[in-house]
Amino acid sequence: MNPAFNVLGLILHGPANPGTHILDYRDKKTFDSLWLTGLESTTPTINGTNLDWTDDHQRILIVGNEPPDGIFGELSASLKGISFRGHFTATSWLAAWKVKFPDSKTSVAVIDPRESALASGAARALQTILAARAASGRTLVPRATVLNAPGLADICQWLAASKADQRATPAHLRELLKFTIWSELTSEREQHHALSNVLGALLLLAQVGTRSASRGLVEAHTARFSLQPYLVAMARACGITPDATRESADSDDGDRPPDWWVGRDLNRAIPGAVLFDDMSDLWRWFLQIALGFCGSEAEAKRFVTTAPGQFREMAGTLPDRLDALIQSGRERIVSGDLVPGDLSLQDQFVLFLDLRLGLGTEFQRCLEALGLKLLHSGRNLPWLTDASRAALEDELQGGKTGETLLPRLLALIDPTLPIVIFSSTHRRELIEPFRDYGNLITTFRKPVLSGMTSPWAETVRELHGDFVSAVEQAAGILRARQIFRSLHAKAVPCDPAGLPASEHGWLIEIFIDESEEPTETQPPRSLCAGGVIVVRTLNRQGLPEVSDVQLLHKLVERGCLWGWCVDMPGNFHRPSNTPATRRYYKKGAKLDFSTGGRGSQLLEEMLGSIREALGGKGVLIPFAAIDRRSRDYPSWMEVPGNVRWHEAEKLLDASLRKLVLHALETLLFRSRLLRSALENPATRVAIDLGIRDYPCRPNPSLAEAFGIEVRNRGWRASFQSEDGYQITAETLARAGIP
Amino acid sequence: MITLVEDDPEKAIEKESASLLALRLLCEAWEFTSPNSRMDILDSKGNPVLTIHSPGTEPRNWFDPFDLGEPSGEIAKKIASLMGDKPKLEAVEKLLTTIASFTAGENNEERIEKLKVCDHPDNLVIKTRKALTS
Numbered sequence: 001m002n003p004a005f006n007v008l009g010l011i012l013h014g015p016a017n018p019g020t021h022i023l024d025y026r027d028k029k030t031f032d033s034l035w036l037t038g039l040e041s042t043t044p045t046i047n048g049t050n051l052d053w054t055d056d057h058q059r060i061l062i063v064g065n066e067p068p069d070g071i072f073g074e075l076s077a078s079l080k081g082i083s084f085r086g087h088f089t090a091t092s093w094l095a096a097w098k099v100k101f102p103d104s105k106t107s108v109a110v111i112d113p114r115e116s117a118l119a120s121g122a123a124r125a126l127q128t129i130l131a132a133r134a135a136s137g138r139t140l141v142p143r144a145t146v147l148n149a150p151g152l153a154d155i156c157q158w159l160a161a162s163k164a165d166q167r168a169t170p171a172h173l174r175e176l177l178k179f180t181i182w183s184e185l186t187s188e189r190e191q192h193h194a195l196s197n198v199l200g201a202l203l204l205l206a207q208v209g210t211r212s213a214s215r216g217l218v219e220a221h222t223a224r225f226s227l228q229p230y231l232v233a234m235a236r237a238c239g240i241t242p243d244a245t246r247e248s249a250d251s252d253d254g255d256r257p258p259d260w261w262v263g264r265d266l267n268r269a270i271p272g273a274v275l276f277d278d279m280s281d282l283w284r285w286f287l288q289i290a291l292g293f294c295g296s297e298a299e300a301k302r303f304v305t306t307a308p309g310q311f312r313e314m315a316g317t318l319p320d321r322l323d324a325l326i327q328s329g330r331e332r333i334v335s336g337d338l339v340p341g342d343l344s345l346q347d348q349f350v351l352f353l354d355l356r357l358g359l360g361t362e363f364q365r366c367l368e369a370l371g372l373k374l375l376h377s378g379r380n381l382p383w384l385t386d387a388s389r390a391a392l393e394d395e396l397q398g399g400k401t402g403e404t405l406l407p408r409l410l411a412l413i414d415p416t417l418p419i420v421i422f423s424s425t426h427r428r429e430l431i432e433p434f435r436d437y438g439n440l441i442t443t444f445r446k447p448v449l450s451g452m453t454s455p456w457a458e459t460v461r462e463l464h465g466d467f468v469s470a471v472e473q474a475a476g477i478l479r480a481r482q483i484f485r486s487l488h489a490k491a492v493p494c495d496p497a498g499l500p501a502s503e504h505g506w507l508i509e510i511f512i513d514e515s516e517e518p519t520e521t522q523p524p525r526s527l528c529a530g531g532v533i534v535v536r537t538l539n540r541q542g543l544p545e546v547s548d549v550q551l552l553h554k555l556v557e558r559g560c561l562w563g564w565c566v567d568m569p570g571n572f573h574r575p576s577n578t579p580a581t582r583r584y585y586k587k588g589a590k591l592d593f594s595t596g597g598r599g600s601q602l603l604e605e606m607l608g609s610i611r612e613a614l615g616g617k618g619v620l621i622p623f624a625a626i627d628r629r630s631r632d633y634p635s636w637m638e639v640p641g642n643v644r645w646h647e648a649e650k651l652l653d654a655s656l657r658k659l660v661l662h663a664l665e666t667l668l669f670r671s672r673l674l675r676s677a678l679e680n681p682a683t684r685v686a687i688d689l690g691i692r693d694y695p696c697r698p699n700p701s702l703a704e705a706f707g708i709e710v711r712n713r714g715w716r717a718s719f720q721s722e723d724g725y726q727i728t729a730e731t732l733a734r735a736g737i738p
Numbered sequence: 739m740i741t742l743v744e745d746d747p748e749k750a751i752e753k754e755s756a757s758l759l760a761l762r763l764l765c766e767a768w769e770f771t772s773p774n775s776r777m778d779i780l781d782s783k784g785n786p787v788l789t790i791h792s793p794g795t796e797p798r799n800w801f802d803p804f805d806l807g808e809p810s811g812e813i814a815k816k817i818a819s820l821m822g823d824k825p826k827l828e829a830v831e832k833l834l835t836t837i838a839s840f841t842a843g844e845n846n847e848e849r850i851e852k853l854k855v856c857d858h859p860d861n862l863v864i865k866t867r868k869a870l871t872s
Contacts, residue, residue, distance in 0.1 A: 151871075
């Protein structure tokens with residue numbers, strides 16, 4: 001019931017006032033059609049009335065300023081505390097309409113029954129502009145105004161004057177209105193529950209989810225977020241057009257279904273995802289569609305999060321569940337630890353973790369207690385050095401922890417669980433503590449839409465790139481997680497009892513190399529990092545009790561020497577590695593691993609000869625980490641046209657390097673035999689990384705695109721010595737080996 | 739699940755203001771057009787640009803916009819209670835109670851006579867408009 005609307009209808013009714021339309025803003029249908037139709041079309045039908053924004057005889061009085069009661073339906077918990085009604089006043093609509101249709105000849109006035117001083121927020125700012133008068137006495141904005149608690153004379157005067165107002169709307173006024181709308185929408189962005197924090201989710205959902213595969217999800221979402229269509233309409237009026245930019249983003253990846261933000265390969269590489277976010281009921285839809293977990297019930301089951309409104313209850317007991325996990329000695333976090341009752345994903349998922357969960361000080365105290373238990377649990381905490389462990393302990397004891405504690409604890413409890421920080425914070429102090437935690441991914445940030453200094457399309461493109469990059473990283477960690485599981489089950493559980501006794505420590509040598517099916521083979525193709533570990537006891541002088549020369553002699557004696565090294569005696573034959581004679585010494589002839597070849601037998605003999613030479617003073621452990629390359633290069637990589645597809649990723653060797661790193665870390669973290677040897681301070685570790693000292697044809701233009709200088713334009717090496725140093729140093733640092 | 743109820747004090751303020759504005763506009767329209775039922779507003783060249791209609795002395799025109807019930811003393815009180823402070827409330831109640839008392843058999847002149855205030859040049863409509871404007 002809007003008595004002012006009824007009265008104006010009575011006073012101004014009839015054919016004597018053609019073109020004068022009175023709209024009740026407090027009426028739900030009118031509100032709906034003004035926002036959803038009136039900002040889209042120049043000839044909208046507003047609650048049954050046909051209007052034409054190009055008609056210069058048309059005068060519209062919108063009576064009422066506040067949105068209708070209950071127009072936004074049952075609100076989600078994510079919107080708790082957000083003052084959003086003030087953004088959808090009739091004044092806001094008028095401003096958005098003027099921004100969208102600056103040249104409209106129709107005159108529109110909002111009749112706000114309240115005195116102007118009673119408006120607040122966006123309404124007040126916009127009202128100031130729209131109610132302002134130019135020096136001529138006419139409204140500052142042509143044919144648009146807000147009349148607060150007007151007298152009948154004021155209304156009549158405006159109706160008469162607006163008919164004669166033929167001024168164009170100056171561009172700067174349009175920009176001023178647009179800026180005011182946007183800045184009011186996105187102010188207070190660091191406040192946890194600000195409209196700007198939900199705006200990104202609602203706009204991104206509009207970006208990804210109108211196609212058939214995701215429509216069901218979007219409808220389920222909009223039923224709970226009836227605010228969204230109005231917000232999107234307002235954003236569109238301000239020039240932010242989610243759909244249009246989505247179309248342009250679609251065209252860059254033929255392998256990606258239109259709704260998704262990841263390609264099919266990446267989708268397949270992620271078995272599932274868990275979202276842990278107090279605004280999960282708001283964000284889950286975008287995330288679910290972006291990851292491609294939609295379109296069927298089976299796909300939807302790959303996405304797990306808390307039920308609407310249950311986050312606080314479930315999150316509140318998380319410290320207890322993590323405590324139980326630590327007490328039980330279980331190594332991996334499963335989805336049920338995060339979302340109780342859900343075991344569908346087991347331990348194969350990516351965790352998307354918000355930072356600002358708003359769970360209060362009691363939750364934080366529980367986390368701190370959990371952290372102290374974890375530090376003294378004897379659990380392997382690979383991301384901590386002695387110094388950082390001490391610092392964390394001080395932090396926990398001092399009760400000075402913040403929002404970064406939960407991600408760090410989860411990363412320590414389960415170092416191979418990929419955790420994507422899913423937060424909107426841009427504050428460095430919140431991201432910096434994650435630097436040393438290898439499974440915390442900080443590439444993607446929820447959008448915070450502030451000044452919109454860059455076009456929306458560009459913002460979306462950047463977000464998209466960051467999102468794919470984050471998921472790529474997560475997929476890499478998940479692959480390593482799977483490898484760890486495989487290694488742990490097969491090769492790694494070397495019984496520490498197998499370590500020969502030594503009072504002076506051991507020399508651990510890890511010989512590792514990589515290999516891959518020919519790059520001309522279409523993916524998926526196998527790639528491998530593998531080799532042998534030789535552990536030798538040291539004597540009082542710190543020298544291996546079984547020397548290098550003894551090992552070499554044994555290999556020669558058994559006819560198992562196929563290569564050359566710098567320590568090799570001078571009378572050993574050195575292979576000729578030149579571009580013209582690219583081959584390993586005798587390897588090609590003898591080490592034939594094809595069916596019927598003798599390669600496997602010779603390898604066995606070679607390993608046997610080393611074991612024989614070591615006797616009781618050493619141990620030999622062969623190992624291999626095998627994975628499959630799903631595509632030649634990641635989807636985010638832009639490859640110049642003159643670069644052959646199979647060369648792109650190969651040049652960077654990113655996958656192979658990662659695989660080598662993962663293999664090394666698995667060995668050093670997980671092998672109880674090696675951990676046992678490393679407990680002796682006299683133990684030394686050497687990592688020998690196989691390098692290609694033979695020529696490969698380079699592609700200088702690609703290399704230079706990545707800032708890699710090609711010194712010799714004829715040839716390049718793949719794993720070069722600096723790669724070896726880097727990988728070794730990184731591995732040892734992570735393993736905490738001095 | 740937490741379901742929030744919209745609870746915005748501005749809504750209440752607008753409801754109250756809308757009632758007050760409505761009654762003031764009725765009074766102003768009556769005053770502008772009096773003694774006629776309508777008035778044309780002309781532009782500088784003498785062409786009509788707008789026509790204002792008066793609520794006149796028809797009780798329904800005064801009561802129906804509030805959608806609270808048939809014209810009566812009781813409904814007059816209900817409408818008056820939406821007006822905020824006491825002087826406004828009293829003025830509106832008096833006006834609407836008087837209008838509610840109009841009977842079908844009366845002509846317009848008889849009704850206007852009832853709206854007159856003793857010892858005062860204004861009638862009840864003008865007095866109410868002034869009270870609502872203050």
